[in-house]
Amino acid sequence: MEKKQDSFFLRTKKPQHKNKNIDKQKSKPLENEKERRQNNFDTNRPIVKDKKDESEKKPFDKKAYRLKKYSKKYKLEQWEEKRKKKLLYDYHKSIKNDPLLGSYTPKSFDEDTIDSNPPEVGKFVRHPDLIEKAAQLVKNTKKDPFQKAKEHYEKIKLEKSQRQQELQKSKEEKAQKLQEYKKKKQERYKKLSKKTKKGQPVMTGRLELLLEKIQK
Template sequence: MEGKRDSFFLTNKKHKQDINKNQDNKKQVKQKQFDKSRNGLNDDEKKEQKEKKPFDKKTYRLKKYSKKYKLEQWEEQRKKKMLHEYKKSMKNEAVSGTYKPKSFDEDMTDSNNVVGKFVRHPDFLEKELKVKSQKSKDPFLKAKEQHNKVKQEKIEKQEAKKKAQEERNQKLQEYKKKKHERFKKLSKKTKKGQPVMTGRLELMLEKIQSSK
């Protein structure tokens, strides 16, 4: 029994020694790693840093003005804009659960039957009918109205343009007529080739009168 007991204790001691050795090995490994990191980068990493490529302007520009880069930039801007708009809308949004008191005419009973409803003002009823008719408009009619409106605007624009053109032409004709008359008066000459002074004097008189 004693021999067995001794063997049991001996094995335990050996096991403890093995654990201690493993712990020492781990400590040594950790120490080595720490020393490496303390010294800085490894030689390979240092070489890589030294052998960095110089700044290439051409490749940078190609990247900057490429479609892909532009699309990415545009996407980022769009996201920012959407976020900004969402935050803005959240700020301006009315608080849910706010109570707006209704007037007597607007108020209605729970029953849907005609009997038992409050008496409503005729003006208010007309207004309601108008709103309903606007809401329940046929999309085809809406499109037709829009088309007619655009057509009418186009016609009005054309008419205004035509009118302005006519006025301009009229003014031009008047100016040309005046110019022709003036030229006639100035170019009048006698048989001997001397200028006739009456026309010139008339023009001078007109000029003096207009300046006054």
């Protein structure tokens, strides 16, 4: 006999939705309606301005503007500040790249002595190798930027003073030559302008001038 299957163990078939397309069509207008409402709300929404932005705007300070644009004192101060910053930057950079930074080398027996020419009795003389090493270190190490700037300034000052001295010297020479020329001219004029009581020119002075020309 055939056994009947119990209805409990039978698979329940899901009811097929025939009207799926109809449901989709109904849902579409609802979505469109939502979008339309959202757009209307966005367009009609009142725009709230930030009061902070308006309050932060400062009034135009004409005095400060004119000071920055036309004041030589202000420009000089700005230049000095920039120069100080540059020098400090160079100084820190040179310290950073310094090979001797953070390296402590204890002094040897010969280094902690006093050099003397000629060497005195009871005092040690520095070894020549150590002297050479010290000289090389001095050459290799970079100069302090402040010291460098000072040397540059002194060099410019010296050149300026030399130029002024040369100008003064040339002026004095010119003045001396001009004086000599005027003196000669005056003497020549005196010789040429000499006349007798009757108004006739004295020939002795003129002859002397001719002689000088011939001798030259």
